[in-house]
Amino acid sequence: MVMDKIATHMRISGVSVSDSDVESRRAAANNLATTWGKERTVANIVSKAVDVAAALGGDGTPSPALGDEIQAAIQKKSPSFLYEERPLDVSVCAGMAMVSILDAKPSTTGWSIPDVYATALWSALAYQPVLATERRENLRREVLNAAADWSVTVAEKSRERMNVPDPDDLEITIDPASKATSNFGEAIAETVDALRTNAALDREELNFLWWAQLGRSRLLKRQLSAIAEPTRIVAAGIEAARMLRRFPAEVHREIVLRTLDQDPELDLTEMLEAIGDDRAELSTGFIKTNVTAYPTVFPFLYALATGEVNAADAPLKRRVSEWGERALLEAGFARMISQGAGKL
Numbered sequence: 001m002v003m004d005k006i007a008t009h010m011r012i013s014g015v016s017v018s019d020s021d022v023e024s025r026r027a028a029a030n031n032l033a034t035t036w037g038k039e040r041t042v043a044n045i046v047s048k049a050v051d052v053a054a055a056l057g058g059d060g061t062p063s064p065a066l067g068d069e070i071q072a073a074i075q076k077k078s079p080s081f082l083y084e085e086r087p088l089d090v091s092v093c094a095g096m097a098m099v100s101i102l103d104a105k106p107s108t109t110g111w112s113i114p115d116v117y118a119t120a121l122w123s124a125l126a127y128q129p130v131l132a133t134e135r136r137e138n139l140r141r142e143v144l145n146a147a148a149d150w151s152v153t154v155a156e157k158s159r160e161r162m163n164v165p166d167p168d169d170l171e172i173t174i175d176p177a178s179k180a181t182s183n184f185g186e187a188i189a190e191t192v193d194a195l196r197t198n199a200a201l202d203r204e205e206l207n208f209l210w211w212a213q214l215g216r217s218r219l220l221k222r223q224l225s226a227i228a229e230p231t232r233i234v235a236a237g238i239e240a241a242r243m244l245r246r247f248p249a250e251v252h253r254e255i256v257l258r259t260l261d262q263d264p265e266l267d268l269t270e271m272l273e274a275i276g277d278d279r280a281e282l283s284t285g286f287i288k289t290n291v292t293a294y295p296t297v298f299p300f301l302y303a304l305a306t307g308e309v310n311a312a313d314a315p316l317k318r319r320v321s322e323w324g325e326r327a328l329l330e331a332g333f334a335r336m337i338s339q340g341a342g343k344l
Contacts, residue, residue: 005142006096012135013088020078025093028073032097042116042337043293049120050296052098055091056140057128058312062090070094088136095143102146110158110246111340114150119247119333120297121147127299127326129316155249159201162194204245211243212255219285220278224259230266230274230320231282232259234304237327238285241335248328256328257321265317268300268309279304286331287338301330 006029007022039045048066055062062070067083070090074081083090098121101114109115125144131137168187174180215224217235224232236256244252266274275282283305295302295310300323303309318326 009092024078029093029096033100045116046120052094053124099146102150106154118147118150155247158246161198164194233324234327237324238331241331267317268314287334290334290337298330300326
């Protein structure tokens, strides 16, 4: 059970843990998971994921809003609790609440409440540096893995073709006034819906593969072979995201990286320098308002859009392949925040 790990993670704080402490935090995490799992406003979901990711990383200090919310949840069974005295308990409750939300069975819609939580958490947590404190890193890694596994699974499941059922039996009735009625619409509804869904998925796949076959950047208006590798891979990630109706799957990442050769390691400042004047054109390929609203969820695209580099994260070197994968993930998520999953 997910909540059975509460006692282990509570040792993060370094203070003695009683049975009542464990029970109050477990109850709080369960209540938070229930409440957060009912949130339907995308902006609120992403903002919550931002707060949770921030509490799990860095020095573990939660935002006042998250601290107050979790303090109130814990005080239902432990009235003396104050989050300022034990701030790391906030990250434990918040992290385990998120893991609980992501412990369900993923849907095939590609845009459910857990889908949004998972993608926002995956993007934010994967960009953070590894924590030096092992116990805190174990908690952060558990949430990161749960979010990544969920997102990858949903990307695949949402593209599974539907079985096309046979139409139901057609029934025609004639009333005393000789007026005929039938169940024609109901009889073929499931069959038509399955065919439409499969056709839309086929169209996404064909459009994506046609773009890949052309080997040309539509944003930069140049052949990919004529573009330096760092810019080429990032441009491919951003452009690929524009054609997807769901979150990117493994095959999409493989196609984005198909021209990868040297795969050098660059920090964020070096990456921006390598992209150079192409930054303006690349910034037209994603929805800037979402990116600038959540810089910790879209750290790479935020830097592309604004030219600003976060001093805390910038020195960490990443391979160009990781920057390309991040461009694909961030650009796809930014689009879906505004538009939702593509209609099937």
